[in-house]
Amino acid sequence: MSWSLNEIESLARKAARGAGFSWGLAEEAGYAARWLAGVNLPGPEALANLLIAQDGTAFSALRPTHTDVDTWQASGGTLCPISTGTALGDKARMLPAQCRLSDVAQPLLLVPFIAGAANIAQQTLFLEWPGAAFHVGSNLRGCVTTPFAQAQTVLLKQGGRTSLPLLRCQLRYDLAPGAAADLNNLAQRTYAPDTDASRLGGAGAGLSDND
Amino acid sequence: MQPDAQSPATAPLRAPDTVMTLARMGSFHQTRLSFMRILLRRIKSEGWAFSRPRFDIDARGVGIAVYTAHAPQNAYSLVVFANDLPPEKRSDRVIATEWDATFTLFDGIPTDADITRLRQNVPRQEAGRISAQELSLSRANRSVRLWDHVVASLAAGQQPDPAMIGDVGYLMRTTAVYGSGKFGAADREATQNRPEFSAPFQIEMLSVYLTRAFVMDLVEHMAYLRSPDTATALTPALRRQFGIGNSTGLGMAPFLLNHPGLLHAWISARETALARVRALPDASPSHVAQFLQIVKRARLHADAWRSAHPVQQAKLADLRRDLTLLEAEIAAKDWASSAPWDRLWRWGETALSLEGQEQLLALMLEPHAALVDDLSDRMSCDERTTWQIDGAMCCERLRALLKTHYGWALAIDWADPAAQTKLWYVSQSKLEPRLGERATEPLDDYEQPLCPGRDAARMWADLKNFTGATVADFALSHPEHRHILRRIQITARRPYAEIRGNTIGAALLPIDMLRAKLSFFGACHFDPRSDRWVRITMFQHAPFPDELASCPADDWTYPSLTPQSPNMHFAPTGASPA
Incomplete structure (x- = not known):
């Protein structure tokens, strides 16, 4: 089914919140899923995989323990790409010439944050892991062969690789039904169960609509 | 704030602490810069043409109509599905499942195949699915009392009672107008570079403007079908006194906080x-x-x-x-x-x-x-441009910004239960934003981030003694504050971005938020039906599409001083009563 990018972003944000992300990080997850869908990469599917795999894990175990070192890692062993990506984006103007990320789940979800960092820092950045390479700067290039595989090492460095194919922008995305269902299930957790009292009081109706 | 060097001289702008209070926002009026007025000025200046390629409605009021607006580069068609709705099904609430009429604004001129597809979906509204060819999705219900009076009067060859028209102001009211990517529609990004849609909410305003034209045609058509021998049409002067009503509930309130x-x-x-x-x-x-x-x-x-x-x-x-x-x-x-x-x-x-x-x-x-x-x-506004957090900012600067722009929030005693009586949540049944009572309903786990004042105060408690150097350090240590951290940096650059009042306190009137937004649409006659939903009229007294070429486009929001006699209130060159 063809989804609008607003729908993708909204669903991804709610699903991330439902999976335990803070609202601010859930917004970042929504942004990442939308950004990738907008270049026809399976970001929403990667996010669905990530949220299910991380469900119930303490956030503190998934984020980088230190960001002032050359190799970032998580205390729990596997880095969350949303936490890691936002931390990289937050440090856009302070990134070292080269940075290694150890054991990243769904590394595809890093790409939107690197693109944001490149935009803020006004420089071209290059991101690669086995089976994937991305060049982000004044244009977007890249390819990925196994989009959902965990990466033992992701390398981020300044400079680009213009031999990579250009990414194609689009305004719609065909979201895989299984991933849509997974994201919807997680998003459901953000909705309060209905009661008659809340239906009447919560929206403030009660007067007749027939005039 | 610095005045723009390229622009006319300005006096100092009013302070955000003055403008952005809930009480003042709840007193906003429509202005020259309201979105309805921007639209009609453009239609007039560009000389848009209008056509009605289809109007197949039977004596029960059931059928299909298409109204097309021809802008210089693009055409847009309001596709209407009219319904014979039993009175017991008529509800303005989002929980309704059937309406008197449903609409979509189609990007272009629909083929028969498009209309067949839309017919399967548009009448179902949220339960249906539209496509990138559609720009909006909406529905409307009749004001039964006025509808029946107008149909009966016109069928008998009489004009309806102006006093009754004045009491209600509309024959149909929209109960939701969805745009920008909702239910599969095209995202705003798909059309924002077209000049006619560069201003906000122009798609939604065009949809409502064409809806008004349809409703007036429908009421005259129904009167004619009831009594072809005696029926008459509305005089142009009386016709223009009808706006389109709108019933707006809590669903709209979070918009101002989310954008x-x-x-x-x-x-x-x-x-x-x-x-x-x-x-x-x-x-x-x-x-x-x-x-x-x-x-x-x-x-x-x-x-x-x-x-x-x-x-x-x-x-x-x-x-x-x-x-x-x-x-x-x-x-x-x-x-x-x-x-x-x-x-x-x-x-x-x-x-x-x-x-x-x-x-x-x-x-x-x-x-x-x-x-x-x-x-x-x-x-x-391209909101993405200020969305990214500036992690290089030092924490000292962030503390200063918080105190400058959220001083009002730090002044609130958040330990007082009255400061947090309410909370915003989304209901499971219709995914509708609602306002709950924190003390009596188990809703804390579902709270939406729609309380920036409280969140800023919470962040302050962690930020004031934080020993790290940069915002990036703070964000890594405190991901729970990331949402409000972003808002604070946005507000520092765009100081009218934040409502400077408590959006979860005991004294909150959500209708204040609704009125602020609706005033920018150009709505008039705000009529709260409770503290959390409001009825308004849109386009009342406005010229109809076929009249715009021959009369002023932007002189209608306040009633004319001319007595309201037929053919005096509005007299386009060469026009005669229909």
């Missing part, structure tokens, strides 16, 4: 317009004459404004009293003195209620089209 950059763009355009008028060294006689006339028309508007809600009744009493004060002030005013508009404004700030002050703002803009209308080009 801080956009809110800033709207408010700063309006505030800049006021500041430009206040900066004028003198008042030309023609501007003064126009102003005196528009004040009289605003009086008619205020007198015709009805509400059964005690809060609004008190505000209407304020407004009418303020207009009396204003009429006396301007009658005695020395317009030849220096900076007369600024002096009038300063008088209003001390003499008038919030209702009156905000009405005065709208009225002061009216004579100054050439000075302020260009600001409509600044009311959109």
